[in-house]
Amino acid sequence: QSVLTQPPSASGTPGQRVTISCSGSSSNIGRNTVNWYQQLPGTAPKLLIYINNQRPSGVPDRFAGSKSGTSASLAISGLQSEDEADYYCAAWDDSLNGYVFGTGTKVTVL
């Protein structure tokens, strides 16, 4: 049972902007940084955003992360067909003393 809640799906046409929310609590997002992972079909997850809003080298600036209070968001601007994937937020939870993932959001490019 995930403690970080994401919408199960999101979609948009090429070029549009899509936003994915990640709702947590004071013990996880409220106290710790958020990471976002992208999982392309049939592959291992890959880091997309770390420390709330930092992009690893090689990640396009179309991807942007933000955090406010006990929630975080991932925005994908200029949506492209290769962005079709599952996206997961994650954070350390001080109450559980463990790393928690979100429920995952499947992004579809129409």
Place this chain on the structure above:
Amino acid sequence: QITLKESGPTLVKPTQTLTLTCTFSGFSLRTSGVGVGWIRQPPGEALEWLALIYWDGDQRYRSSLRSRLTITKDTSKNQVVLTMTNMDPVDTATYYCAHSPPGDILTGPWGQGTLVTVSS
């Protein structure tokens, strides 16, 4: 370049113990702050963190599975081993190991994953 690769059985019977090995290169578990963790993903479901071991031997476990999990490291072999006892069909999943750099948690890279099926 950091790489990790999981290895172990693809099929285990219910009640058996699963032993998975993560063999890595490109970093050392002797380096302060570095860790290696395990995550699993049942077919069609979300990611689930299992365990994490740090350079100094500090171990963290998913609370709901704490009694069944053990994570160990062999620094000389660049390996981290996860054992899970009393396997059940609900434990069928792809199991990944991942690198945790200093100051971050499981930001990767991740291994390719290994599918473990629990069935009699």
